[in-house]
Amino acid sequence: MQKNISSFFQRQPPPNIESSSSTSKPLKIVLDDLPWDPSERKPISSYHPSQKDEIRRTYLLRGPCQPKGKNTDFPQTLIGNSDKLRRFNPKWYTEKHGNWLEYNEVTTNLLTCMSSLSPRDNFSSFNKLNLLKLAEMYSYDFTFDEKDKLIDELGHYISNMKRDSQFDNLNGVSDLAKRMVETRKHIEYQLVYRLIKLSLVLPVATASVERSFSSMKLVKTELRNRMGDGYMNDSCICYIEKEFLQQVSVESVMQRFQKMITRRQQL
Structure with missing residues (x-):
């Protein structure tokens, strides 16, 4: 009886702990080889915790995925009540409309x-x-x-x-x-x-807002679920306006930070 009680109070290891991604060694990943198409991506939660931020940062820097391909990639299909066969034209994505967005x-x-x-x-x-x-x-x-x-x-x-x-x-x-x-x-x-x-x-109420909500999902993740509104807004602005942010040099940011208050050491 005593043996049973002592075994009852002992902490039992979780099942399949050896196969857990948090304890296993991270696999070597080539960031340039990560799939761009969202349908081919693995969930970020399936990667090792030490690699999640790096993979998420890679996808953020790449920007939104834009479908491209040849005529054979888009088979003809019937759409709506029309009897004519239709398909996407790759020239819409490459020549005419480089920044293609789909609207309802x-x-x-x-x-x-x-x-x-x-x-x-x-x-x-x-x-x-x-x-x-x-x-x-x-x-x-x-x-x-x-x-x-x-x-x-x-x-x-x-x-x-x-x-x-x-x-x-x-x-x-x-x-x-x-x-x-x-x-x-x-x-x-x-x-x-x-x-x-x-x-x-x-235009602000359609595409820009949709991109903002998409970026919000990438910025506020499971590891950052306690992020405050101010920090989240600043992070989203840095991602959404990254074209302007790339024009700001690191030296100018350091100088502005230095001039905010008197500091003991110069940057």
Whole structure:
């Protein structure tokens, strides 16, 4: 009986402890040979704890994966109710749209309607119906009476813009918004200017936010689950704006840190 009680209180080793990744020796991994395609990647949790941060850092530096291939990589398939066979064209990823991103149907309609505000080529892309659809999509920003008023305002707006030489040679919607403020047209065409402001917010509200949430999953991991909001925001900004961060030299960072307070030793 005593033997049974003493054996009961002894700590039992966990099962399969010899095969555990935390106690086994780390396998040699060539970082350049890690698969880029997310479908081919092993879960980072399956690697040795001493290698997880290094592997995660490698994927962060590589950036998002972009599908590429030959015509044979994309077989023809039936899509929707159409009888025609369709497939992805690799030229979309290599020649025409290098920074390809996939949008859903709602976002595609928003982008199509937003392009009608472009001032290029003397407002050649202007489409009144598309802009009215854009106002319908933002039902909380336009009342029923404002939507009726927008129909007449768009007509006056486009005729005025085409006659005004101050709005020639504009490159985009952002330049149009600046010129309208400079010429006080944003007061005369308040509803159209509201559409322009919503269109300028749209790119930030789609792709950039999706990339931000993707980077947040990579920055805040199991080993950093107690990370505070301030440190997480700073880390995410460093990853999202890495193109600008690469232009900052290490020497300038050291000098700024040195000048913050008086220190005993110079860096």
